[in-house]
Amino acid sequence: MKFELPKYHHPDFEKDMFKNAPNATLEEVTRDGISPRNYHALSVYPEYFKINGKWVLAAESRMDTVCVADDTPGHERVDIVEFRNLKKGDKVVIGRTEDASEGIYVWTQGFLEEEETQDTFAFRSGRSRETAFSVDYDTLYDVLRHEKANNGYVTLIVGTALALDRDSRLALERLIREGYVQAIFCGTETAAFDLEKGLYNTVWGQKTFEKEQNTTRNLYATINLARKYGSTKALVESGQVKDGFIKACVEMDVPFVLAGTIRDRLGLPETINNVYEAQNVMRTHAKKTSTIIMMSAILFTIATGNMTPSYNVFDNEVRPVYMYTIDIQEFAVNKLADRGTLTAVSIVTNAQDFIRNVDRALNN
Incomplete structure (x- = not known):
């Protein structure tokens, strides 16, 4: 059977929870290397940010970083930046929720089929010497x-x-x-x-x-x-x-x-x-x-x-x-x-x- 990469699908942004969500709050960095309070810390999963009414995917979401947004109309984008690399004037996304209520959404189902769900519990789901690999x-x-x-x-x-x-x-x-x-x-x-x-x-x-x-x-x-x-x-x-x-x-x-x-x-x-x-x-x-x-x-x-x-x-x-x-x-x-x-x-x-x-x- 030929190997194929799993297909990615974006969230359904036609849902009311996305349409009614506010734009992400942005706050400027005032000193190099120091993030504003209540910054949004990223994960390894795909994350979206609502900028000027558009949901923008962070292309390189990873641990121990913050999201710096460009909200120039027509050029909306987000960059993932380590704290020490923040520069004065960078606009950092503020917010601690991930459910779209603050214009931030973490999406863990992107590589699953639409009808698939992830198990919340599985016996012996950890890896050990007894696992068959x-x-x-x-x-x-x-x-x-x-x-x-x-x-x-x-x-x-x-x-x-x-x-x-x-x-x-x-x-x-x-x-x-x-x-x-x-x-x-x-x-x-x-x-x-x-x-x-x-x-x-x-x-x-x-x-x-x-x-x-x-x-x-x-x-x-x-x-x-x-x-x-x-x-x-x-x-x-x-x-x-x-x-x-x-x-x-x-x-x-x-x-x-x-x-x-x-x-x-x-x-x-x-x-x-x-x-x-x-x-x-x-x-x-x-x-x-x-x-x-x-x-x-x-x-x-x-x-x-x-x-x-x-x-x-x-x-x-x-x-x-x-x-x-x-x-x-x-x-x-x-x-x-x-x-x-x-x-x-x-x-x-x-x-x-x-x-x-x-x-x-x-x-x-």
């Missing part, structure tokens, strides 16, 4: 094939576990080279471990459980070598890196975003140590993303999940953003739902096994 895997394979065939934008969040195993590294490398990945987010050590393996055939000094195992000697040698060349790209182009997903990213022109942490002792040249700058760069990709897969990196997963909407608008068409979170810990995959990102499909499994399964399904 076969259908989720099959759907994911279909989604990734569809993305590749239709120029989708697939973003991966990669945890360190994937850099520690030979087969998972090579599986991820193949997925990148076969065109299934358009961007990668990870930390410095994940990228450095992958490069260490490509340079020295060790990870954390380990090769075949020899006496040199669990040392950081080759890790730091890898980082220093990249810094000597001036960039990871230059290091890869020197021919010394034999394999790995960072090498594949460089050679396939797939961007990778390395966000630094307070614990980083030494970063690769591309490591972004300013957290706001890292957020901005990650968000440029999240805005374009149509499918996101977050593997064994809980902090990156939560951060990225909260900055990614449950839907996006491509060529004036509203479509879902498919979101998957993968981790061996039930706590990790459920944490995203606890934070409010309710649209992620969680698979409780070893991330190394997961990426190998995806590689086998798509590349064999």
